Amino acid sequence: MKAGTNLEKVLESGMFAVTAEAGPPKGTSAAVMQRKGEALRHCCDAANVTDNQTAIVRMSSLAGCVLLKQQGVDPVMQIVCRDRNRIAIQSDVLGAIALGIGNILCLSGDHQKFGNHPTAKNVFDIDSIQLIQALKNMRDEKKFLCDEEVSGEVPMFIGAAANPYADPFEFRLTRLAKKVKAGADFIQTQAVYDIAKFAKWMKMVTDRGLDKETHILAGVIPIKSAGMARYMRDYVSGVSVPDEIVSRMEQAKETKEEGVRLAVEIIEQLKEIPGIHGVHIMAVGWEDIVPEIVEQAGLLPRPVL
Amino acid sequence: MKTITAQKPFEELSEALSGAERIYVVGCGTCATMLHTGGKSEVLDMKEKLEAAGKKVTGWMVIPTACDELSKDALGESIQEIEQADCILVMACAFGVQTVSLYSDKPVYPALNTLFVGKEETPGHFIEVCMQCGNCILARTAGICPLVRCAKSLLNGPCGGSVDGKCEVSPDIPCAWQIIYDRLAALGQLDKLEEIVPIRDWSTSREGGPRTIIISD
Numbered sequence A: 001m002k003a004g005t006n007l008e009k010v011l012e013s014g015m016f017a018v019t020a021e022a023g024p025p026k027g028t029s030a031a032v033m034q035r036k037g038e039a040l041r042h043c044c045d046a047a048n049v050t051d052n053q054t055a056i057v058r059m060s061s062l063a064g065c066v067l068l069k070q071q072g073v074d075p076v077m078q079i080v081c082r083d084r085n086r087i088a089i090q091s092d093v094l095g096a097i098a099l100g101i102g103n104i105l106c107l108s109g110d111h112q113k114f115g116n117h118p119t120a121k122n123v124f125d126i127d128s129i130q131l132i133q134a135l136k137n138m139r140d141e142k143k144f145l146c147d148e149e150v151s152g153e154v155p156m157f158i159g160a161a162a163n164p165y166a167d168p169f170e171f172r173l174t175r176l177a178k179k180v181k182a183g184a185d186f187i188q189t190q191a192v193y194d195i196a197k198f199a200k201w202m203k204m205v206t207d208r209g210l211d212k213e214t215h216i217l218a219g220v221i222p223i224k225s226a227g228m229a230r231y232m233r234d235y236v237s238g239v240s241v242p243d244e245i246v247s248r249m250e251q252a253k254e255t256k257e258e259g260v261r262l263a264v265e266i267i268e269q270l271k272e273i274p275g276i277h278g279v280h281i282m283a284v285g286w287e288d289i290v291p292e293i294v295e296q297a298g299l300l301p302r303p304v305l
Numbered sequence B: 001m002k003t004i005t006a007q008k009p010f011e012e013l014s015e016a017l018s019g020a021e022r023i024y025v026v027g028c029g030t031c032a033t034m035l036h037t038g039g040k041s042e043v044l045d046m047k048e049k050l051e052a053a054g055k056k057v058t059g060w061m062v063i064p065t066a067c068d069e070l071s072k073d074a075l076g077e078s079i080q081e082i083e084q085a086d087c088i089l090v091m092a093c094a095f096g097v098q099t100v101s102l103y104s105d106k107p108v109y110p111a112l113n114t115l116f117v118g119k120e121e122t123p124g125h126f127i128e129v130c131m132q133c134g135n136c137i138l139a140r141t142a143g144i145c146p147l148v149r150c151a152k153s154l155l156n157g158p159c160g161g162s163v164d165g166k167c168e169v170s171p172d173i174p175c176a177w178q179i180i181y182d183r184l185a186a187l188g189q190l191d192k193l194e195e196i197v198p199i200r201d202w203s204t205s206r207e208g209g210p211r212t213i214i215i216s217d
């Protein structure tokens, strides 16, 4: 075991894992995180806390993780390279481990241009792949990036993201391989709607044997309304929502129920794709729906290990 | 290679010049002339605008290359008109502004924003190609600089926001890493992308204080 987190145990046991996402509030309320933790506790193995996602200032991921942990949820701390340099990141990692956070997900981070502080200066001292490598080095060699010794144990289960829908398509496999080589223990993908393209990517992944070296969790974003489907299709870069899904949502009478059905169908199909070790449900601002989706997908109860 | 400049909004200049009555204006005959930001006609326009705003322009000149040492002599030739002024407004890049301030004891104000060092891709279209980072990695990237051309200065790109050759930041910005990918593919060097590019030493680009170098013969 690298960190002995619940997520690591579930994945190592070979069971199909479920993770969810809990976005921190744009404010100071601990109760918001506690409520999300309450909603997610019994239906997922771990929950990601986003790090100022889409460059909008929110409660820090570290604080959100601590609040989730107090609710009995195994947190995944997301770290983006946009806002902090190598000094700040390594320092946060030490603090997170001291507070009992064992899963850390490394991301480049959305550009600040679309956030609520577009005139901010970005950092990008290191990129996401270099961050994975740095964390692995902290854990396995007990070394900071400068080569000095870290005192104490550095247990970490290291995650990374992958987007099979970005371009160039062939490079997406290379990029995953680089992340695995750098030390990614688990991967959470961008939301999957176009199953055929995802399956094609997974075929390349399994052909290269990468599913044996890391745990791949496929991303699922439940769609709440036709407007959301259109917005994701037209404006969210790196997400590919086929027109059929947009029209299905447009025609649905009960859009929320249709959204749940759609998410469940996607999960059912993902379960059949070789090499997939779990799903990562990102119900942004709609965390309450996750238990229902997980239940209908036949993934309850979650294992107690 | 040219220093790319843009004129500051006149309101910003008015604000900076609010305490000055008499102004001497300096333009530059090189980059700022080519960019139409500080050549003779822009200097004359500026003179008119300043006068319309109630200022007195004690004189003006367009130094052939404002960043050059010879600015010293050029300024010396107009010393009388400069002496009459409360300040000098320099319509040149920041190199020119700093050269003028080195050779004059008058307060010096920049009239332009210095944007980047770039090249002209097609007539009138300038693009930043290098930010002089002091640690060039073009050998890995098929001659395209990701530090300036990738919105996140990524070294192991393209990131997950690259779609249809465009950067996630805007459909008008080509993804630098897609360009690098295509060029490496054409060169038969895609294997270069398999390597993990290590963490950079940024100290060559932003250290403590200005970067300096001494060249001995």
Ligand code: SF4
Pocket: B129, B130, B131, B132, B133, B134, B135, B136, B137, B138, B145, B146, B147, B148
């Ligand atoms: S890597 Fe550095 S020196 Fe080379 S082109 Fe880019 S900014 Fe310029």
Ligand code: SF4
Pocket: B149, B150, B151, B152, B153, B154, B157, B158, B159, B160, B161, B162, B163, B166, B167, B168, B169, B174, B175, B176, B177, B178
């Ligand atoms: S889309 Fe391309 S240019 Fe834009 S940040 Fe990502 S890698 Fe860089």
